[in-house]
Amino acid sequence: MNYYPACPRPDLVLGLSPHSDGSALTVLQQGKGNSVGLQILKDNSWIPVQPISNALVINVGDTIEVLTNGRYKSVEHRAVTHKEKDRLSIVTFYAPSYEIEIGPMQELVNENNPCKYRRYNHGEYSKHYVTNKLQGKKTLEFAKINPGSGLEY
Numbered sequence: 001m002n003y004y005p006a007c008p009r010p011d012l013v014l015g016l017s018p019h020s021d022g023s024a025l026t027v028l029q030q031g032k033g034n035s036v037g038l039q040i041l042k043d044n045s046w047i048p049v050q051p052i053s054n055a056l057v058i059n060v061g062d063t064i065e066v067l068t069n070g071r072y073k074s075v076e077h078r079a080v081t082h083k084e085k086d087r088l089s090i091v092t093f094y095a096p097s098y099e100i101e102i103g104p105m106q107e108l109v110n111e112n113n114p115c116k117y118r119r120y121n122h123g124e125y126s127k128h129y130v131t132n133k134l135q136g137k138k139t140l141e142f143a144k145i146n147p148g149s150g151l152e153y
C-alpha cells in the first residue's frame with residue numbers, strides 16, 4: 001500500500017521515483033476520488049493514468065520482459081504528488097518464487113531475435129532490486145547479456 005500525503009511543492013517532490021517493477025505483473029488499484037498520481041513513460045513523455053471506478057491497472061514487470069525476450073517491455077512509471085489532495089494506491093506484485101530460474105522462453109529466441117537476457121535466479125534479482133535505488137529501468141541491466149552492445153532492448 002502506498003500513501004502519498006498532499007505536498008505544497010509537487011514541482012519539487014516526487015511521490016515515487018521512476019522505476020519498473022521487478023515482478024511479472026503488477027495489479028494496482030487507485031481510487032476514483034484520488035488525485036491523479038501514477039504516470040507512465042511513453043515516447044519520452046510522462047502520461048498520467050486516470051483513475052477509473054472499479055478498474056485495476058495492470059503493469060508489465062521486468063520478469064515478463066525477460067521471459068518474452070523483450071517482446072513485452074516492462075513499463076517505466078512514477079508517482080507524483082498533489083498540492084491539496086493525498087492519495088492511496090494498493091499494489092499486488094505477482095512474481096515467481098525466489099528459487100525459480102528465469103530466462104527468455106526458447107520459443108521467442110531465434111536468429112532474428114537473439115537472446116537478450118541471461119538466465120538468473122529470481123531471488124538474486126529481487127536482492128539486486130531492493131539493494132539498488134529506483135532509477136528508471138536501470139535494475140534490469142542486471143539481466144541483460146550485453147548491456148552496452150547497442151542491441152535493441
Ligand SMILES: O=C(O)CCC(=O)C(=O)O
Nearest residue numbers: 002021037038079089091
Ligand atoms: O502509487 C502508484 O500508483 C504507483 C506505485 C508503484 O509503482 C509501486 O508500488 O511499485
Ligand SMILES: [Fe+2]
Nearest residue numbers: 019020021077
Ligand atoms: Fe511500481
